[in-house]
Amino acid sequence: MTDSPVALITGGGSGIGAAVARRLLDTGWRVTVTGRGEERLRRFAKELGEPGELLTLTGNAAEYDDVTTAVETTLAEFGRLDAVVANAGFATGDSVAEGDPVGWTDMVLTNVLGPALLIRASIDALKETRGRIVLVGSVAGFVPTPGNIYGATKYAVTGLAENTRRQVTDWGVGVTLIAPGRVETPFWDSLGSLPPGHLLTADQLADSIVWALEQPAGVDVNTVVVRPLGQPN
Secondary structure (H helix, E strand, O other): OOOOOEEEEEOOOOHHHHHHHHHHHHOOOEEEEEEOOHHHHHHHHHHOOOOOOEEEEEOOOOOHHHHHHHHHHHHHHHOOOOEEEEOOOOOOOOEOOOOOHHHHHHHHHHHHHHHHHHHHHHHHHHHHHOOEEEEEOOHHHOOOOOOEHHHHHHHHHHHHHHHHHHHHHHHOOEEEEEEEOOEEOHHHHHHOOOOOOOOEEHHHHHHHHHHHHOOOOOOOOOEEEEOOOOOOO
8 A cells, every 4th residue: 555646635524525535545545635624524534434545634724834734744644645636615605895804814815825835835745756736726717707706716726726837847746727617515505505507516526636636647637627517607
């Protein structure tokens, strides 16, 4: 098992992050997942039978000390790091002209600063393995919606992915932006209900993320937009 690849996933206790972790574990990866909710992470590990290939760590993706601790603990436990997936994020569900700013700071820090901190904390280890960075963006980072602050954070992630790629490609590190459309996950819990129409499942999106992670050496897939059929925007 010492040669099997290792991934670190932020926001990995549920939804897309958990689905990616399951897929990777099934294909022989070792996986660290982080999240703010200790009980949620404990339940996730228990559901999987608490495998030795899974490490769960409580931490805030927008706090650099927590992120560096996650990277260092992963390296100490598994001995290497081959991929990071910046998945942690949320939406306040309000608008710039009519919303309540009280939640915006945490959203911007989690959605934008969080992926940047993960890149900074992990890049030295990824250079060693010629690994990969996956940033989970959104269709909202390409298609403007009136007043959408969340969409603005995902526009920032879209830019961060390309800016990062241009810096790290000469170091042998790949960068993929995965931009999903509507996905049926706990993301919608804070917004009150699921959106209308067909939604992707977290497992379907996880297939795209794992596909990007398992590209052949020397291949760098950069931008993948994944919508459910029937989503026009």
